[in-house]
Amino acid sequence: MATAPIEPPRRLVSALGGDPDGPAGAWLEALPAMVRQRLEAWELTPERVHEPGGRSSLLVYVRQADGTPAALKFPAPGRAPAHEGAALAQWDGWGAARLLRADADSGALLLERLQGAVSLRSLPEAKALLEAAGTVRRLWVSPADGHPFASLAGRAEEAVDELRALGAATPAVGPLLDESLELRRALPADAPEDVLLHGAFRQGKVLAGERTPWLAVGPSPVVGERAYDLAWLVLDRFEDLAAGSGAASAARRRVAKLADSLDVDRDRLRSWTLYRAVDSGVREMTTTGGDVQRGELLLEFATWL
Structure with a gap:
C-alpha cells in the first residue's frame, strides 16, 4: 500500500491557512498523518487527491481492498463531520452519496465515489433545475429519533447576530438588511414542518453517479422547512438571470x-430566498477573499423579490 504523504490542495490551504497557529492551521499540519492512518486502518489504496478541491475539506479518491472505488473525505474543523455523516447514514444512498465508513476521531468519511467533474451545472438550466428538484425531494425525510442536527429555529438568534455584525460594515444594505433579520427570526417560528434538510443544496452539490444518475454530496444538515433548501436552488445561476432581459420577472417566475x-408555499420560498440572497451578498462584500461585485448582484x- 502506498504510504507517500498526501498534500492538501492549494485552494484548501489558501482558505484555511490564514492562521497557522489556530485550529485550522493545526489541522492542515496534521492532515497528511491523518490520511495515512485512515488509509492503513481501512486498507485503502490512494489514487489521487481531488483537484482543485473545495475550501472546507480534503477528498482523496481511493480503492478499497476488494478494488471498489470510493472517496475518502476529511472535513475541516468547524464543519461538524459527525453531523454530515449522520445525515448521509440516514439517507443511506437515497438521493445522496452512500456513507461506507466513518471515523469519529478524525472526522473521516468513506463515501461512495461519484463523478466529481460532472455536476448538474453541466446540464442546460431547465433540465438542471428539474433534476435538482427531483433529487432534493428525496432528502426531505423526518429526522431520526435522537438525531444530532440543529434546527433553523435553534440557530435563529445566532444567525441574526452574525448577519447584523456583517451588515454593520455595509451600511448601504439598509432596509434589505432589516427585512432579512426580521425574516430570519420569524420564518422558523411558524414553519409548517420540520424535516431533514441538505442545508447547502445547489446544482454543484449534485454529482453524476453509477447506481443512479444524480446524487447529492456535501450536506450541512439542519432540521427545518423545505423552503430553506429550495432558496439555495432559486439562487443557483442567478448571474444568468441577471444577464438576461426582464431579470426581476424571471427571478419571481423561478x-x-x-x-x-x-x-x-410561494411566499415562504420568496422570503427564505430574500434572506439567503442578502446573507450571501453581505458575506461576499465583507469576507476576505469575497467577490464584491457578486455580493452587489x-x-x-x-430587491427583485
Whole structure:
C-alpha cells in the first residue's frame, strides 16, 4: 500500500491557512498523518487527491481492498463531520452519496465515489433545475429519533447576530438588511414542518453517479422547512438571470415554478430566498477573499423579490 504523504490542495490551504497557529492551521499540519492512518486502518489504496478541491475539506479518491472505488473525505474543523455523516447514514444512498465508513476521531468519511467533474451545472438550466428538484425531494425525510442536527429555529438568534455584525460594515444594505433579520427570526417560528434538510443544496452539490444518475454530496444538515433548501436552488445561476432581459420577472417566475413543483408555499420560498440572497451578498462584500461585485448582484437580486 502506498504510504507517500498526501498534500492538501492549494485552494484548501489558501482558505484555511490564514492562521497557522489556530485550529485550522493545526489541522492542515496534521492532515497528511491523518490520511495515512485512515488509509492503513481501512486498507485503502490512494489514487489521487481531488483537484482543485473545495475550501472546507480534503477528498482523496481511493480503492478499497476488494478494488471498489470510493472517496475518502476529511472535513475541516468547524464543519461538524459527525453531523454530515449522520445525515448521509440516514439517507443511506437515497438521493445522496452512500456513507461506507466513518471515523469519529478524525472526522473521516468513506463515501461512495461519484463523478466529481460532472455536476448538474453541466446540464442546460431547465433540465438542471428539474433534476435538482427531483433529487432534493428525496432528502426531505423526518429526522431520526435522537438525531444530532440543529434546527433553523435553534440557530435563529445566532444567525441574526452574525448577519447584523456583517451588515454593520455595509451600511448601504439598509432596509434589505432589516427585512432579512426580521425574516430570519420569524420564518422558523411558524414553519409548517420540520424535516431533514441538505442545508447547502445547489446544482454543484449534485454529482453524476453509477447506481443512479444524480446524487447529492456535501450536506450541512439542519432540521427545518423545505423552503430553506429550495432558496439555495432559486439562487443557483442567478448571474444568468441577471444577464438576461426582464431579470426581476424571471427571478419571481423561478420562485413560483420551484415552489409549485414541490408543493412549497410561494411566499415562504420568496422570503427564505430574500434572506439567503442578502446573507450571501453581505458575506461576499465583507469576507476576505469575497467577490464584491457578486455580493452587489446578490443584493440586487434580493430587491427583485
